[in-house]
Amino acid sequence: MAQKPSIPKGTRDFGPVEMAKRNYIFNTIRSVYELYGFQQIETPAQETLATLMGKYGEEGDKLLFKILNSGDYLNKIDDQELTERNTLRLASKICEKGLRYDLTVPFARYVVMHREELQLPFKRYQVQPVWRADRPQKGRYREFYQFDGDVVGSDSLLNEVELMQIVDTVFTRFGVRVQIKINNRKILTGIAEVIGAADKIVDITVAIDKLDKIGIDNVNAELREDGLTDEQIQKLQPIIMLEGTNEEKLNTIAEVLKDSETGLKGVEETRAILSPLTSHLSPLNNELQLDLTLARGLSYYTGAIFEVKALDTPMGSISGGGRYDNLTGIFGMPGLSGVGISFGVDRIYDVLNALDLYPKDSLQTTQVLFINFGEKETAYCLPIINKVRAQSIRAEIYPDGAKMKKQMSYANAKQIPFVVLAGESEMEAGKVTLKNMETGDQQMLSPDELITKLS
Numbered sequence: 277m278a279q280k281p282s283i284p285k286g287t288r289d290f291g292p293v294e295m296a297k298r299n300y301i302f303n304t305i306r307s308v309y310e311l312y313g314f315q316q317i318e319t320p321a322q323e324t325l326a327t328l329m330g331k332y333g334e335e336g337d338k339l340l341f342k343i344l345n346s347g348d349y350l351n352k353i354d355d356q357e358l359t360e361r362n363t364l365r366l367a368s369k370i371c372e373k374g375l376r377y378d379l380t381v382p383f384a385r386y387v388v389m390h391r392e393e394l395q396l397p398f399k400r401y402q403v404q405p406v407w408r409a410d411r412p413q414k415g416r417y418r419e420f421y422q423f424d425g426d427v428v429g430s431d432s433l434l435n436e437v438e439l440m441q442i443v444d445t446v447f448t449r450f451g452v453r454v455q456i457k458i459n460n461r462k463i464l465t466g467i468a469e470v471i472g473a474a475d476k477i478v479d480i481t482v483a484i485d486k487l488d489k490i491g492i493d494n495v496n497a498e499l500r501e502d503g504l505t506d507e508q509i510q511k512l513q514p515i516i517m518l519e520g521t522n523e524e525k526l527n528t529i530a531e532v533l534k535d536s537e538t539g540l541k542g543v544e545e546t547r548a549i550l551s552p553l554t555s556h557l558s559p560l561n562n563e564l565q566l567d568l569t570l571a572r573g574l575s576y577y578t579g580a581i582f583e584v585k586a587l588d589t590p591m592g593s594i595s596g597g598g599r600y601d602n603l604t605g606i607f608g609m610p611g612l613s614g615v616g617i618s619f620g621v622d623r624i625y626d627v628l629n630a631l632d633l634y635p636k637d638s639l640q641t642t643q644v645l646f647i648n649f650g651e652k653e654t655a656y657c658l659p660i661i662n663k664v665r666a667q668s669i670r671a672e673i674y675p676d677g678a679k680m681k682k683q684m685s686y687a688n689a690k691q692i693p694f695v696v697l698a699g700e701s702e703m704e705a706g707k708v709t710l711k712n713m714e715t716g717d718q719q720m721l722s723p724d725e726l727i728t729k730l731s
Contacts, residue, residue, distance in 0.1 A: 284418065285418065286416075287417065288419075296638060296639045297625060297638070298625060301423075301624055304446065304449050305401075305619055306423075308446050308449070309401040309442065312399070312441075314399045315401070317386065319379070319386055323374060323381075324373055325371060325374050327607075328374050332378075339408045340375070342367055342371035343372075345370055345372055350370065377406060379406060379422050379424040380424065381576075384607060384614070387609070388604050388609045397429040400426055401423070402423075403423040403621070405420065406422050407419050420622040423618065425439065425616060427615055428612055428613070436549045436599065439597065439615065440458075442617065443595055452624075452628070452631065453562065453586070453588055454584050454585060454586055456583075457582065458550070458582050460543075460546050460579055460580050461572075461579060461598070462541050462545065463539055463543060464480065465539065466533040466542060467512070467515055473504055476503065479502035480571075481571035481572075484571050485569075516568055525568065526543055526547060526550075526566065542579070545579060546580065550564065579598065579599030584596065586627045589631055591623055591627055591630075593623075594623045595620060596618060597615070599615040600613075640670075641670060641690065643669055643670045643693065644670075644671045644672075644694040644695065645671075645674060645687045645692045646672070646695070647674060647696065648673060648675065649699055652703075653699065664727055667730075669727065674686060692713065694711065694712060695710075696708045696726070697711060707720050707723075708720070710726055
């Protein structure tokens, strides 16, 4: 017996209904990006490991899917190296490429390679799959799509304001209530400075970024393992547990960071972003909250950082991003600032499923099915179908002369709302009968009347 086929853990198949839902998500986000002047690009699924390694921090590097070199990839490996089984060293010799971990680093590489062709500031959006060797669980996959938008070549905080408006507009169109969280890596750097642990900024941000998942006690334990003293950890507590309005939090943290130039710069930037979005100038439909525990583990963020969570169903982050002042510097183009966001399409898909928020018309493929009564009737229907399709009405004809019950069952299974019947009486009258599959109502119509009705 042939082995039953399977797919790798952390991946999924998507059938027609699922793809209709996903295309609704893609088209909604794409239309909002384009409202703000973003243009689409694509990059290869594979990147060189030189491009990918060292851009996501130590934890991110461990999650990269590496691709074995083609051909005899062991020909330069001696027996001793094989016996030692040093995985990292072996991988560096037998793997030169990897699957992209996100879309931001490939985008930075793209900007450097195509700099002479780009008009700055350059606003791009990109929707493609990414891969992470993570442990699969609910809402977390090894292969998933991201939908990114980035602006490079501009230091203006107006870009951050507009990205927040894009996030707000997208989820308003989806009908999903979200909380948009914002912080600034400069504030986090300032906090590390004032508690006397400036050299531990990465450890601090990685640890407090897990606060929602593992709780304050485990975060403190991790900080202790990373070398922070009990005194430093104690100083950190009131800061990361700070409550109040956005303005109250900013006032408090500004006082805490009064001796940190970097930290105060972060406070100033955050005020500049929050101000228009929380006033009558550009009010949002969704809550925008300053969250000092938000750290975003990726090491390339240097300014504002964002994260979005759905309020009405349990799910991890469904969107996030931030400012990166020198990402392209690692590819030989220093000083080019950028800011971007990423929509987690697969998690948004799960949220819309959980809340049943897909518009009915977004899931319909065929609008009308022409019943096949035989060769003569099919010949009569084909020109009418052509006219219907010419008016952008999605139509199909059942290909076989099967029993009427089977053809009607096909229409019901595909949730096709209308069927057209054309027998001898219809052909003699130069008309067709249109049946509403939901109500059962039938009308005899001319081809032009049919098009008007279906439109």
